[in-house]
Amino acid sequence: MFDVDVMMPGLVELVARMEVVNQEVLRVTPVFRALEHFAAALRYVSDKDFYHKSRTSTKITTFWSHSWHGGRWKKILTVVSLYNGPAAVSLAFLTGLLMMVLFSFGALPGINRGWWVSHWEWSCWSTSSGLVVASVVLTCWRSQTRVFLDRICISQNDDRLKSEAILSLAGLLKNSDSMLVLWDPTWTERLWCLFELAAFLKSKTTQKQRLVVRPIFLGPLSIAIYLMLFALALPITIAPMEHADAVVELLVAMSLSFLVVAFPTASTVRSYFRDLDTMKKQLSSISVDSTRSSCCEQNHELPSGGRILCDRKIVKECVKIWFGSEQSFENAVRTEVLDLLNRDLTEKVFSTPWALGVTSPLFLAFMDVSASMAIAPDDQQPFLALLVEGLVLWLCYVPPTKDLMILLVRVGRKRPRSTCLEILKNALVLGAGASPVLVMLLTYGLTRLAEPDHALRRAGIFAGCTMVLVVCNFLLGLGLKALLRRPGW
Numbered sequence: 001m002f003d004v005d006v007m008m009p010g011l012v013e014l015v016a017r018m019e020v021v022n023q024e025v026l027r028v029t030p031v032f033r034a035l036e037h038f039a040a041a042l043r044y045v046s047d048k049d050f051y052h053k054s055r056t057s058t059k060i061t062t063f064w065s066h067s068w069h070g071g072r073w074k075k076i077l078t079v080v081s082l083y084n085g086p087a088a089v090s091l092a093f094l095t096g097l098l099m100m101v102l103f104s105f106g107a108l109p110g111i112n113r114g115w116w117v118s119h120w121e122w123s124c125w126s127t128s129s130g131l132v133v134a135s136v137v138l139t140c141w142r143s144q145t146r147v148f149l150d151r152i153c154i155s156q157n158d159d160r161l162k163s164e165a166i167l168s169l170a171g172l173l174k175n176s177d178s179m180l181v182l183w184d185p186t187w188t189e190r191l192w193c194l195f196e197l198a199a200f201l202k203s204k205t206t207q208k209q210r211l212v213v214r215p216i217f218l219g220p221l222s223i224a225i226y227l228m229l230f231a232l233a234l235p236i237t238i239a240p241m242e243h244a245d246a247v248v249e250l251l252v253a254m255s256l257s258f259l260v261v262a263f264p265t266a267s268t269v270r271s272y273f274r275d276l277d278t279m280k281k282q283l284s285s286i287s288v289d290s291t292r293s294s295c296c297e298q299n300h301e302l303p304s305g306g307r308i309l310c311d312r313k314i315v316k317e318c319v320k321i322w323f324g325s326e327q328s329f330e331n332a333v334r335t336e337v338l339d340l341l342n343r344d345l346t347e348k349v350f351s352t353p354w355a356l357g358v359t360s361p362l363f364l365a366f367m368d369v370s371a372s373m374a375i376a377p378d379d380q381q382p383f384l385a386l387l388v389e390g391l392v393l394w395l396c397y398v399p400p401t402k403d404l405m406i407l408l409v410r411v412g413r414k415r416p417r418s419t420c421l422e423i424l425k426n427a428l429v430l431g432a433g434a435s436p437v438l439v440m441l442l443t444y445g446l447t448r449l450a451e452p453d454h455a456l457r458r459a460g461i462f463a464g465c466t467m468v469l470v471v472c473n474f475l476l477g478l479g480l481k482a483l484l485r486r487p488g489w
């Protein structure tokens, strides 16, 4: 098909100039088209052509860098949560707010749960409508963000277009506003993935571009935590509680649904931090020759017998021109790229907006309970007090507690030899991680005893106690960070 050695000098110059060989290959697709038919374009390994879903453009908003050898469904759910998640969470929140206002003014009927005062009407509108809106938006939102996805934007049937697109890779990156790395442990082993990152870093020097690195387990994890918190919030607002036993049953059911998600979460996040340890080892001794590439795995032969270009040869020649020598490229990967990946994957993945988004169902439950109080013939303003408590809990306590939990999991990431000990260690890490939640529940319960006749003052005391706990969590976090800096941790 190609005489590789004859073509090489011409090709190298094209790639090294970081320009697009042919404007036809600078293509984009809206995110929703990549997710059509249960994200067919991200699932198929065959040469099925999705080229018709893309169109030419002058600019790429986000270049997706991913490995075809990691978990497909994890990757799809991560794309869904990254592109549809913010809309789902915000619209669910706004719907919850609207329902709270409508119920407070008596525009919506309530349910009688058989406790407090007889015939008391409770609201369940914010939580239940929030769940419906979040589910619909998460699955049906049509994100128009223009991305470059190899399977859609590179022709799989036309060899000329395919070669031109591969040769234009650096040019495509130069025309991208940002690059999203959908990271899994196989990403770091692939020649093309590292080459894409190197090309991105090289092209970055000329213009302002953003690099976002997200591990592919983040999507399923975020969706699981979000749904688990709805599973906790819904019974708070709808479960009938005629007698004391019903309250105990409710608490048991809620604890179980918490454990069902929390146990695998602790295990997954621990294994993620172990993967990062492996990545550091891999990258600190990486060489172009040790990376994996599908062309070499196929022995540069097509099933039909034709030859295929060796990516490694092109990559080697390009990095020589961009970085001076293969050695300095490898040094850049071992230092600059490793630092960047390590920092983003450790510190930026579990961000504050992420934590507030996945825990927003908790605040929806507060909206419902406080809306139920709005019609109470009570001048203590329990309605306002509950909203203040919910906000303090959600905005002030959740972010620092999340940081502390992640640090606890990092400290306990190492895997013992036996499976029994591993299960025990998961339970230990989970217990340590859950303790800030238990401390908070206890604080909330105890502050109920203060100022029995003044709800707003009680909320003020609760806010004060929360701030003390936030400081304690922060100090504990500093201690754990210092521990993690010690060799062997």
Ligand SMILES: [Zn+2]
Pocket (backbone or CB within 6 Å): 293, 294, 295, 296, 297, 300, 309, 310, 311, 312, 313
């Ligand atoms: Zn090869």
